[in-house]
Amino acid sequence: MPVEEFVAGWISGALGLVLGHPFDTVKVRLQTQTTYRGIVDCMVKIYRHESLLGFFKGMSFPIASIAVVNSVLFGVYSNTLLVLTATSHQERRAQPPSYTHIFLAGCTGGFLQAYCLAPFDLIKVRLQNQTEPMAQPGSPPPQYRGPVHCAASIFREEGYRGLFRGAWALMLRDTPTMGVYFITYEGLCRQYTPEGQNPSSATVLVAGGFAGIASWVAATPLDVIKSRMQMDGLRRRVYQGVLDCMVSSVRQEGLGVFFRGVTINSARAFPVNAVTFLSYEYLLRLWG
Ligand SMILES: CN(C)C(=N)NCCC[C@H](N)C(=O)O
Numbered sequence: 001m002p003v004e005e006f007v008a009g010w011i012s013g014a015l016g017l018v019l020g021h022p023f024d025t026v027k028v029r030l031q032t033q034t035t036y037r038g039i040v041d042c043m044v045k046i047y048r049h050e051s052l053l054g055f056f057k058g059m060s061f062p063i064a065s066i067a068v069v070n071s072v073l074f075g076v077y078s079n080t081l082l083v084l085t086a087t088s089h090q091e092r093r094a095q096p097p098s099y100t101h102i103f104l105a106g107c108t109g110g111f112l113q114a115y116c117l118a119p120f121d122l123i124k125v126r127l128q129n130q131t132e133p134m135a136q137p138g139s140p141p142p143q144y145r146g147p148v149h150c151a152a153s154i155f156r157e158e159g160y161r162g163l164f165r166g167a168w169a170l171m172l173r174d175t176p177t178m179g180v181y182f183i184t185y186e187g188l189c190r191q192y193t194p195e196g197q198n199p200s201s202a203t204v205l206v207a208g209g210f211a212g213i214a215s216w217v218a219a220t221p222l223d224v225i226k227s228r229m230q231m232d233g234l235r236r237r238v239y240q241g242v243l244d245c246m247v248s249s250v251r252q253e254g255l256g257v258f259f260r261g262v263t264i265n266s267a268r269a270f271p272v273n274a275v276t277f278l279s280y281e282y283l284l285r286l287w288g
Contacts, residue, residue: 006075008283013070016276022055023268027261028128031227058127061147065120077109103179110178118167123150125230166229173222177215185211205274212273216265221258
């Protein structure tokens with residue numbers, strides 16, 4: 001099994017993650033709290049109340065976990081294509097796989113990465129939703145002192161299963177949308193690259209950016225539900241399950257609730273995924 005894809009997936013994911021985390025914090029707050037009037041209001045309030053550091057809350061754990069999560073996504077994607085089409089990454093430019101195979105490989109990568117991502121994503125969302133200013137002497141301590149304390153508290157209070165709260169919504173979100181992600185990327189690269197050649201850096205940047213936007217637009221409805229399920233149970237349980245969360249969110253806030261955070265998700269998705277795909281392709285060509 002070629003391991004380069006796993007390593008390239010890890011490094012490229014980490015680069016994208018640092019770039020996109022401030023956008024991600026704003027998105028999570030907009031999806032789970034009703035105190036903000038919009039993106040700008042949320043940014044201003046975070047900055048005033050929590051300083052620049054507020055935008056980077058909950059980032060250390062995703063950085064640590066991206067090694068597992070992104071390498072599983074890209075590694076499983078590429079190795080599933082290897083099984084389906086008997087072509088390696090290098091051979092795929094000359095013998096491009098069908099879109100059905102790309103979609104199936106993307107869904108497989110998305111499904112398996114969601115399982116690895118679930119506990120890390122839960123901790124990230126819980127930390128991002130703490131609005132107390134960081135490191136200010138005299139101010140009341142936040143519920144969670146950091147990622148390890150957060151994981152330990154969830155485990156103590158809710159058991160092992162508590163760490164997987166929202167995991168179903170996460171899997172439903174990521175399985176089909178990772179198919180969309182890789183299809184968009186491959187489709188755009190093929191469209192703008194002469195047959196048999198490697199796509200240029202500009203093509204990879206643009207195709208990666210649009211793949212990110214397309215997958216996040218498709219993923220946003222379940223992303224909202226996932227974040228709400230993850231915050232549920234903090235004080236008392238509100239939702240019985242994914243469906244109940246969908247129904248009661250729509251009843252209370254209308255259908256627009258499914259598009260909460262779609263603008264910030266898309267604004268974040270372009271640079272993050274442009275950088276992720278550029279570094280991924282670059283590293284594989286370097287080692288190829
Ligand atoms: C849930 N969806 C749609 C995705 N995860 N899409 C792929 C983008 C992955 C990238 N690490 C990012 O965070 O944008």
